[in-house]
Amino acid sequence: MKNELVDHITTIFHETFGSAPEHIVRAPGRVNLLGEHVDYNDGFVLPAAIDRATYIVFAPADKDFSTLVAVDMDQQASFSPQTISSKTQVNGSPLPEWAQYPAGVMWSLNEEHLSTPAMNAVFASNVPRGSGLSSSASVEMTFALAWQTLSDWKLPSMQRALLGQKAENQYVGVNCGIMDQFASACGVENKLLLLDCRSLEWKTIPLPEDVSIVVADTTVRRKLTSGEYNKRRFACEEAVRLLNEDLPTIRSLRDVSVEDFNRLAGKLPEEVSKRARHVVEEIERSKQAEALLEAGNIRRFGELMNQCHISLRDLYEVSCPELDVMVHVAQSLEGCYGARLTGAGFGGCTVNLVRRAEAEPFAKALANGYESETGLGPEIYVTRASNGAELLL
Ligand code: ADP
Numbered sequence: 402m403k404n405e406l407v408d409h410i411t412t413i414f415h416e417t418f419g420s421a422p423e424h425i426v427r428a429p430g431r432v433n434l435l436g437e438h439v440d441y442n443d444g445f446v447l448p449a450a451i452d453r454a455t456y457i458v459f460a461p462a463d464k465d466f467s468t469l470v471a472v473d474m475d476q477q478a479s480f481s482p483q484t485i486s487s488k489t490q491v492n493g494s495p496l497p498e499w500a501q502y503p504a505g506v507m508w509s510l511n512e513e514h515l516s517t518p519a520m521n522a523v524f525a526s527n528v529p530r531g532s533g534l535s536s537s538a539s540v541e542m543t544f545a546l547a548w549q550t551l552s553d554w555k556l557p558s559m560q561r562a563l564l565g566q567k568a569e570n571q572y573v574g575v576n577c578g579i580m581d582q583f584a585s586a587c588g589v590e591n592k593l594l595l596l597d598c599r600s601l602e603w604k605t606i607p608l609p610e611d612v613s614i615v616v617a618d619t620t621v622r623r624k625l626t627s628g629e630y631n632k633r634r635f636a637c638e639e640a641v642r643l644l645n646e647d648l649p650t651i652r653s654l655r656d657v658s659v660e661d662f663n664r665l666a667g668k669l670p671e672e673v674s675k676r677a678r679h680v681v682e683e684i685e686r687s688k689q690a691e692a693l694l695e696a697g698n699i700r701r702f703g704e705l706m707n708q709c710h711i712s713l714r715d716l717y718e719v720s721c722p723e724l725d726v727m728v729h730v731a732q733s734l735e736g737c738y739g740a741r742l743t744g745a746g747f748g749g750c751t752v753n754l755v756r757r758a759e760a761e762p763f764a765k766a767l768a769n770g771y772e773s774e775t776g777l778g779p780e781i782y783v784t785r786a787s788n789g790a791e792l793l794l
């Protein structure tokens with residue numbers, strides 16, 4: 402396996418620890434193709450692991466603590482099962498923010514009485530941070546697999562995903578759903594993943610060879626998005642509470658059909674109704690997507706992505722002018738099947754399905770079109786569905 406990033410972190414491992422690493426693990430970022438803002442409504446999501454990943458080289462350490470070098474942060478941290486409950490390092494100083502992700506994984510594994518042997522490790526990533534491609538989940542899933550590699554326990558990939566989510570929710574304190582860790586742990590090359598967020602059952606769906614996934618980062622980051630996110634979650638809960646009067650068996654918006662919703666929507670306050678309509682219709686779209694993709698009907702699937710964007714813009718109201726420009730330009734270009742904002746919204750990335758032969762010219766034209774309308778230079782990644790976390794050595 403030839404990979405410049407791995408060569409680089411291997412060199413740093415030698416310099417730092419004076420020996421060669423014994424193992425290499427990678428765990429990818431992810432992008433969601435359909436099913437947006439439905440994970441916390443028990444819906445279906447359709448992510449893929451992408452070919453950008455966090456890589457770690459490591460070896461067991463003859464000490465009672467682990468030492469990690471975060472190359473991208475140019476920092477080092479040392480902690481052990483004894484120090485993590487106080488979020489400190491072995492020398493008593495606080496854990497830096499980045500180290501809380503691996504320390505959180507150690508914590509959630511230890512909570513399950515799974516050992517996390519001391520290791521020396523160097524890691525780095527080509528998943529951009531904070532742009533909605535789940536660099537955090539990719540870091541968590543590299544460490545979960547690294548500790549598994551040095552231990553005598555073995556968990557199914559979904560279990561490692563759940564423990565990563567627990568680390569992020571309870572140790573780091575970020576309120577994320579299961580999709581990110583799931584895709585990073587369970588990804589399959591050239592496949593989309595269809596996850597039922599209620600039962601956690603999942604399956605793979607083939608993506609045709611001649612289709613590329615293109616991710617376009619607006620480079621816009623909105624502040625205060627967690628407050629807006631919480632408001633959306635609250636509106637969904639409110640809709641369920643109000644619809645319960647007529648539909649006593651529903652537990653979440655997942656249980657509401659489009660027909661029932663159309664019949665009862667007038668009883669909801671306008672804003673609650675708009676938010677809930679997005680969720681109900683998006684879950685319906687993701688159900689249709691399965692059959693379309695199984696039949697190889699990318700054209701129609703792309704139309705669902707376009708509809709999803711309109712719904713996120715007008716009903717869920719989580720878009721922003723830059724995302725709308727990126728989607729609008731993409732949809733006008735040759736070879737584009739579908740384009741929409743992906744992730745929480747208010748900035749970040751769009752996801753595009755593009756005919757493979759057109760992917761490179763598409764990426765160039767999209768960058769030019771976006772820049773001339775907004776004055777901002779975007780980041781465009783032509784990517785493909787990749788394997789989830791894996792031991793490479
Ligand atoms: P994302 O959407 O990329 O997951 P988050 O805000 O959830 O954004 O996670 C980003 C955080 O994850 C970073 O601030 C850092 O703490 C941690 N992280 C991500 N990638 C790396 C990396 N390569 N090295 C160290 N820490 C990282």
Ligand code: MG
Pocket residue numbers: 535536537538581
């Ligand atoms: Mg994250």
